[in-house]
Amino acid sequence: MHAWVLTGHGGPETLEYREVDRPEPGPGRVRVEVRAAALNNTDVWTRTGAYGLPGDPDAAAGWRGPVAFPRIQGGDVAGVVDATGPGVDGDLHGRRVLVDPGFYDGPGPDAHPVGLIGSEADGGFAGYVVVGADRVHDMTGSPLSDAELAALPVAYGTAAGMLERAGIGSGETVVVTGASGGVGLALVQLATARGARVLAVTSPRNAGAVRSAGAVEVLDRSGGADAVAAAVPDGVDAVADVAGGDLVAALLPRVRDGGRWVVAGAVAGPVVPFDLRRLYLHNISLIGSSMHTPAHFERLADDARSGAVRPVIAARFAPDALPAAQEEFLHGGRAGKIVLTRQA
Template structure:
């Protein structure tokens, strides 16, 4: 039976385990993919604690396979699927689970993998890069505007900086001192996180910032809101919608479409976006991969590779 990395109930790392699971069967509008690579994201461990995305409902059936983005090869297609065939190389968001040998993808959020992209780089795009893309386009800032990004050194943050630069924005990126070189290499002005960071932003951008893309939440979000004259130009992917709305902002509105996946892949192929995969792990070290992200010190993206 295929192997997968799962959580058996809600809780901490102690509820994680490897398990043998049935090979999924694609339903209508779904494709079965032999996984070659799976991206690792903060939402993965948050779901283990019981977190649900906005609009997500229904009870999870345990064990639950970790993972929300994969790249691989189509093994089978469900009823009504057009545009995908067995043998196609694809990437996208999973129905359930990605840290596994097989995963189901809904065709609405699946796309063909460009030949120029490795499976690992493609697997790093559906969550972080697509979230970044959605938020930057949601803000719709004119070229020359200044965007403040909190949490600029993580997977989503790194993508936000690059996509913002690609559309002509200036970027100020808040991240730990240890990520200074990384953030500056992305094209942003680095501001060290920690106490007093907002004053350091004012010094780095004396003319002010035009918008905020927050990836941290909490007090950081509150301080970031005070840097804006127009609170409607505050968006977050690091806090619940009600927290952003408290300051006049909004949660990032996710498109979750194949068109967005194709757009971010095009940016990578054109050299305007690099997923910045900083660590890869085999499937049998999935727990270690997840700890790397859960500990909050990862820069760029972490990817699990599945041997075939």
Template sequence: MSKAYVFTRNGGPEVEALVDQDTPVPGPGELLVAVRAAGVNPVDWKLRAGYTRPGSEPQPFPTVLGSEAAGVVEAVGPGVEGFAPGDEVFGNPVTGGYAEHTLLPVSVTAHKPAGLPFADAAVLPVAAATAYDGVRQLGLAPGATLLVTGAGGGVGTAAVQLARHAGVRVIGAASAAKKDFVESLGAVHVASGPGLADRVRAAAPDGVDAVFDLVGGDTLREVAPLLSDPATLISAGGKPLAVELGGAAVERARNAAVLDEVARLVVSGVLRTFVTRTFPLAGAGEALRAVESGHALGKIVIEVTA
């Protein structure tokens, strides 16, 4: 048996529970991994609330929460090559990361570098990889100006760092409480909320060349007109609205090569993960509330005791 933090139906926090379940068995192309750490992301509570990823099949209840994890391989499924029991890995689980054991598909699993702590590796498959894909998709030249909304969150923090590393000037929209943090990343901070577009214009009088949106909704609608070319708008926070406004969703690569690259960037010091709080598996609900509140700074991680 293995402990896991699940939701038993769609709804609010009241549908979550820590349960004992059968340890999953790896199928073809899968790894059974003893989880050491799991990243916590907004998509986790959105899936619990009833959001369905486009093209995905409805999951049976109970469903284990968690979209990214790092741990140690305990067994490999049929046809698996390049991985063996004892390997330290990280990736996107198919059976949820908030658990003592999960299954990782080899297609989106990478070997964890020896110098990378499990907690840091666990926040790369969703947040850092999304940021990497988005910055690469925009392909901005050095000296260009990029607006990142939600710059103080997990994806935003990584996007700011990656864009700055590429020589791009970044305007980071975040709450006033995150001003010092956003500026420490090398971005020009502007306060989020009503009137954001005017504040961006004041911070970038020559205009912005692209927008990397991580918020959606009214924020996305307000900043979209800042662009002369709507095609330079991408979003991971309001994908359908971005398309409606002439932009695009972030095109996710979802492969091991991207995971290898973001891990390399962390180990080399280019990218910092900013894991700001950790919780035990028994505290997974509290961890998720911290993210669901919208006020989390950096990344929050659930650490699972071996």
């Protein structure tokens, strides 16, 4: 099969499109023929080694530490089960499925993620991928296209984990940063569906798309962090943050007593200063949220089966066009997900 193989940390030149052996499923595992695979920030950050290490934020590393090369990236996968390993229910063969990309620290529904296909194991930027049989969710009858299904796992799973861990729900006012990106737009859609009042931070060019996703107000990030903070003088119940950067220090004083700040990204800057007094004097909870639990993903899979959630697709590329797709991802500036798919 053909696959995009990451040979080391670095620029686009570290990605090679080449023929590799088709993987075989071992006990308890299935092989999925990849029909669509979406792009995420984690693909770029893993390629560039941008996650750092404890005590050395500039060290080249993946999100869980050193990455074993060569590695096939791609955490977002939708496809069809084409082979099953020993001990797997044969009824899965031929099923259209959505793949939960996570590896967990235990068997229960609330286990924490400790790895990700495309990072700690080979992923979906290939013709086939092998995953645990318990990580595929049957999408028979789902109205979503392959591209829409593939847009869900990492971005919408991460957004669902943020909302669940921070307890954001009906009647609350929440600021979503980076609202036109994959996770940001997912946060807008999911928080709105749960009855929250969403104020979204994004660029003016994507304001329309973000409003269409459910935001009641769009705050212009280009005006600066202080301008965003000034736009919410009455305060907010929570912030769902995928940006970081100078917005943290500026917006933290606007979080109401007992509020929550949940963070799952740092695209605007990973190392930030802020006044700790604003945190503890107002009983604000600062929550780190990485990906989702199995229970979060099961709820997301139910939404996909029913069509209750419909991802925005910004662009589609052929499977052999990953460098062009990543260039669009990094510089295109369009709201929604970018997907490698066999479908036009």
